[in-house]
Amino acid sequence: MRVLLFAHPEADFLEAVVYMGLKDILGDDCVEYPHKLSYHGQMAEYPSPYSHPVWTPDRSGTHPWERPALEAPGAVGRTAPFAWMPDLPGRAWTGDEVLGALRDRAFDLIVVTPRLYNVRDLREFRGQLGEGVLPPVVLMDGEDYQAVRWDLVDDLKPKLYLKRELVERPGDSRVRVEPFPLASPVPPRDPVDKEIDVLFLGGQTWPGREEACRALRGALGDRFVGGVGTVRSYGEYLDAVARARVVVSMRGYGYDTLRYWEVPSFDTLMVTDPSPLIRPHPFVDGQHVLQFGDPGHLIHVVVQALQDESRQRQIALAGNAHLREHHTARARAAQLLSEASK
Numbered sequence: 599m600r601v602l603l604f605a606h607p608e609a610d611f612l613e614a615v616v617y618m619g620l621k622d623i624l625g626d627d628c629v630e631y632p633h634k635l636s637y638h639g640q641m642a643e644y645p646s647p648y649s650h651p652v653w654t655p656d657r658s659g660t661h662p663w664e665r666p667a668l669e670a671p672g673a674v675g676r677t678a679p680f681a682w683m684p685d686l687p688g689r690a691w692t693g694d695e696v697l698g699a700l701r702d703r704a705f706d707l708i709v710v711t712p713r714l715y716n717v718r719d720l721r722e723f724r725g726q727l728g729e730g731v732l733p734p735v736v737l738m739d740g741e742d743y744q745a746v747r748w749d750l751v752d753d754l755k756p757k758l759y760l761k762r763e764l765v766e767r768p769g770d771s772r773v774r775v776e777p778f779p780l781a782s783p784v785p786p787r788d789p790v791d792k793e794i795d796v797l798f799l800g801g802q803t804w805p806g807r808e809e810a811c812r813a814l815r816g817a818l819g820d821r822f823v824g825g826v827g828t829v830r831s832y833g834e835y836l837d838a839v840a841r842a843r844v845v846v847s848m849r850g851y852g853y854d855t856l857r858y859w860e861v862p863s864f865d866t867l868m869v870t871d872p873s874p875l876i877r878p879h880p881f882v883d884g885q886h887v888l889q890f891g892d893p894g895h896l897i898h899v900v901v902q903a904l905q906d907e908s909r910q911r912q913i914a915l916a917g918n919a920h921l922r923e924h925h926t927a928r929a930r931a932a933q934l935l936s937e938a939s940k
Contacts, residue, residue, distance in 0.1 A: 599935060600627045602696065602705040602733075604716040605634040607644040609677050611856055612740025612762055613711050615781050619931025620709075621686050629705075631719070633690030636677045644675045681832035682783040693723075700727055707938055708735045710754070712747045720754065736760060736938050738778065742852035746775060758938055763852050764876045776937050777876040779854045781930035782921055784863035790840050795821040796900055797842040799835055800857060802826045803850035806871070810848060813893035814900070821904075840864045843910060844903055846896070849873065862887070862921040867914040869899055878933060879924035886917040 601620055605613065617637060620628040635642035679685070691699075699705060700723060710720050724732055734757040737750060744763045751759065751773050760778035767775055796818055798811055807826050814822040823838070830838065839845050845861045847870040854875060861868040868887045883889040888903060890896040903910045923929070 599624060599707065600705050601629070601707045601709060601935075602700070603628065603630040604708065604710040604720050605630040605632060605637075606711065606713040606716040607634070607636075607642060607675060607677055608713065609636070609680070610711060610713070610740060611680075612738065612778075612780055614680055614683055615783050615927045616709070616738065616931050616934060618683060618686065618783060619781070619927035619929070620934075621688065622928045623931055623935070626688065628688075629691055629696075630688065631691055631693070631696045633688075636679045637683065637686050638688065639679055639685030641679070642677050644677075680783075697723060697726060700732060703731070703733070705733050707733055707935075709738055709934070710735060711738050711740060712750055717750065717754070734758075734938065736934065737773075738934070740778075740780070746770075748772070758940075760934065760937070762854050765874050766876070774940075777878055778930070778933070779875065779877050780856050780859055781925045781927055782859040782863045783856075783927050784836065784860055786922065787840065787864070789865045792841060792843045794823045794838065794842040795904055796844045796846065797823050797838055798826075798846040798848075799824040799828050799830060799838065800826060800848070800850070804848060807848050807850075810846065810893050810896055813897055814846070817897045817901070836860070839866055842866050843907075844869055844900055846870070846900070859921065859925055862914075862917040862925075865911070865914050865918055867903055867910050868917060869896070869903065879920070881917060881920060884913070886913065886920045888913065 601624060603617060603620070614637065617628070617630060630637065708720070710716055735754050736758045737747070737754060737756040738760045739747060740762045742763060744765050746759065746761065746768055748770070756773055759773045759775045761775055762779055764775065764777040796814060798807075798814065800807060802808060811825045815825070823842070839861055844867045847855065847858050847861055847868050849855060849871060853873045858870065862881070870887055870889055872889050872891070881887040888899050890899045
């Protein structure tokens, strides 16, 4: 299997996690175009696709946004490497190389996300090659909104639509839509001493977060650590999660958050709000995680978990094992390849 990922310059959690997994499985048979510098350990600056809507690609050389930081005059966008993402190997392909490989049918699958730059690149190659030459297309939608991009379905005619925020499968026969949430980019690590009883760290991306933190602080005092807006580096955040007995996860702008997958990456019990999303191999309440309804119920669930250390640890370890089997970057990429092969 050889996969061509049409990348875009902006930060994209789902694209990055899946790219990590595809590189792990396929190695050099996963090619991204254009070469995304932030996936290879470099800061990138680029002309915004919203402020600079017109450009002419030069397929024989570098892409308009494929330049290191400070070398793109007038650049208004900037993307740094994710703290959790390793510096992945892979050479930069020119547009002519990609065009030639597509013409020779050297790729088995195209993966594209619904962003302006990369969709435009795909359209440009399609215009050069004509209909019927491109391999099957998978549209991978990692956006916070729940609507399916039917305009892109009609335009790109994908074989498969993978949707992060999928609440229900649409009854439309134009494309098969499957749930495709984020996954954990965090590798296994050895357990450490549990020094924090209950932890929440996150931004104010949903009003219920502040309400829940107030309830936790009022009921638990200094046994509760963190809160909304608490700033830590990513490494410090992961260390805190590893040292916590219980970590609370709540939705943000979307229902699916990276935190939901980071917490079970450790031997730490996740207490989470329920989600309407369809997820493959979901965590089961009382088996892999604990769920809460309102702030009062949250306090009840957390206090019970702290009082029953044996059950707390049993569920935490089961959640970690379930995540390692079904919800790592490699597992999510394998899901994509499996669904695309149907």
